[in-house]
Amino acid sequence: MLGDKRTDYISWDEYFMGVAMLSGMRSKDPHTQVGACIVSEDNKILSMGYNGFPKGCSDDEFPWAREGEPLNNKYFYTTHSELNAILNYRGGSLEGAKLYVTLFPCNECAKAIIQAGIKTIVYGDDKYEHTPSVLASKRMLDAAGVRYYRYTKTGREITISL
Numbered sequence: 001m002l003g004d005k006r007t008d009y010i011s012w013d014e015y016f017m018g019v020a021m022l023s024g025m026r027s028k029d030p031h032t033q034v035g036a037c038i039v040s041e042d043n044k045i046l047s048m049g050y051n052g053f054p055k056g057c058s059d060d061e062f063p064w065a066r067e068g069e070p071l072n073n074k075y076f077y078t079t080h081s082e083l084n085a086i087l088n089y090r091g092g093s094l095e096g097a098k099l100y101v102t103l104f105p106c107n108e109c110a111k112a113i114i115q116a117g118i119k120t121i122v123y124g125d126d127k128y129e130h131t132p133s134v135l136a137s138k139r140m141l142d143a144a145g146v147r148y149y150r151y152t153k154t155g156r157e158i159t160i161s162l
């Protein structure tokens with residue numbers, strides 16, 4: 001019978017946040033796994049990313065520690081998921097795109113997001129909202145007119161057998 005489409009299909013927000021979460025599962029970081037998915041204005045996936053070391057910098061040789069000497073912890077070496085998603089896109093402009101990310105972007109990623117022309121951010125957690133990095137991030141995003149809103153959890157459980 002015509003017109004009897006499924007009604008329990010996932011929403012666009014569930015789809016793209018789900019893809020961002022799946023992407024984060026690729027991260028080798030033992031403490032923080034963040035995933036990002038960039039989507040065009042007409043809901044096509046343009047790029048994805050997760051936090052990790054640059055190409056050629058071995059996950060087994062570079063440090064994952066959060067403490068200790070700067071040269072021996074992860075902070076100088078990791079690329080965040082948002083920046084990786086931006087850099088992974090080789091198809092041209094991201095002007096007007098939307099970014100789905102599982103954690104609110106830091107100040108460094110905010111700069112890249114603004115300069116790439118991304119206009120909307122949908123984020124999951126905002127657990128560092130009181131840190132100077134996230135406060136600076138929001139200050140820049142507000143000034144640049146980048147809209148951001150928190151993803152609304154639907155509670156839908158999805159099981160995927162791989």
Ligand SMILES: [Zn+2]
Nearest residue numbers: 080105106109
């Ligand atoms: Zn960042």
